[in-house]
Amino acid sequence: DIQMTQSPASLSASLGETVSIECLASEGISNSLAWYQQKPGKSPQLLIYGASSLQDGVPSRFSGSGSGTQYSLKISGMQPEDEGVYYCQQGYKYPLTFGSGTKLEIK
Amino acid sequence: QVQLKESGPGLVQPSETLSLTCTVSGFSLTSYSVSWVRQPSGKGPEWMGRMWYDGDTAYNSALKSRLSISRDTSKNQVFLKMNSLQTDDTGTYYCTRDDGFAYWGQGTLVTVSS
Numbered sequence: 001d002i003q004m005t006q007s008p009a010s011l012s013a014s015l016g017e018t019v020s021i022e023c024l025a026s027e028g029i030s031n032s033l034a035w036y037q038q039k040p041g042k043s044p045q046l047l048i049y050g051a052s053s054l055q056d057g058v059p060s061r062f063s064g065s066g067s068g069t070q071y072s073l074k075i076s077g078m079q080p081e082d083e084g085v086y087y088c089q090q091g092y093k094y095p096l097t098f099g100s101g102t103k104l105e106i107k
Numbered sequence: 108q109v110q111l112k113e114s115g116p117g118l119v120q121p122s123e124t125l126s127l128t129c130t131v132s133g134f135s136l137t138s139y140s141v142s143w144v145r146q147p148s149g150k151g152p153e154w155m156g157r158m159w160y161d162g163d164t165a166y167n168s169a170l171k172s173r174l175s176i177s178r179d180t181s182k183n184q185v186f187l188k189m190n191s192l193q194t195d196d197t198g199t200y201y202c203t204r205d206d207g208f209a210y211w212g213q214g215t216l217v218t219v220s221s
Binding site: 034036043046049087091095098099100101 | 142150151152153154165167168169201203207208209211212213214
């Protein structure tokens with residue numbers, strides 16, 4: 001199975017701050033990488049697919065980048081509604097696998 | 108609009124079988140695939156398996172021996188059955204439309220306990 005390692009496990013950011021979350025795949029996944037945001041008691045919400053494509057309706061302050069085994073999610077200008085847990089997920093090979101999550105809080 | 112809704116028992120006895128239903132609306136099961144994903148409390152999601160639009164299935168090898176996914180296209184429903192449940196199968200179970208997991212159900216909490 002492809003292991004997805006996220007870092008950091010948690011972080012706090014001030015309003016307006018730029019935040020980055022990293023995801024490392026145990027093998028190359030050819031940009032088959034998605035990012036999700038999850039709030040307490042809610043389903044995951046798709047933010048980014050194909051490593052860098054913004055899902056419809058997602059604010060443009062969210063962006064994704066990377067290639068090969070290393071990927072990142074950037075939030076340019078932290079907003080209160082961005083608090084939550086963020087997960088990466090690879091869709092390159094079965095079984096599809098998720099990272100263990102990054103908890104993002106307001107400082 | 109696209110909707111998915113999971114239903115099933117909230118409590119299952121250890122060693123018994125879990126049966127869940129995902130009822131969809133706003134799209135056809137013959138055009139889109141649906142996956143089941145589960146999530147233990149406080150942990151990352153785990154992909155369980157997929158019902159392809161053409162009726163084929165794919166399973167997580169870690170669960171394959173216990174898991175079965177089927178569907179009834181006339182009722183717009185996808186079914187999950189998993190046997191020999193243990194306490195570490197406790198968690199929230201979701202169905203999601205499998206075009207990049209853009210649409211999810213609200214999830215249903217399953218507790219495995221005697």
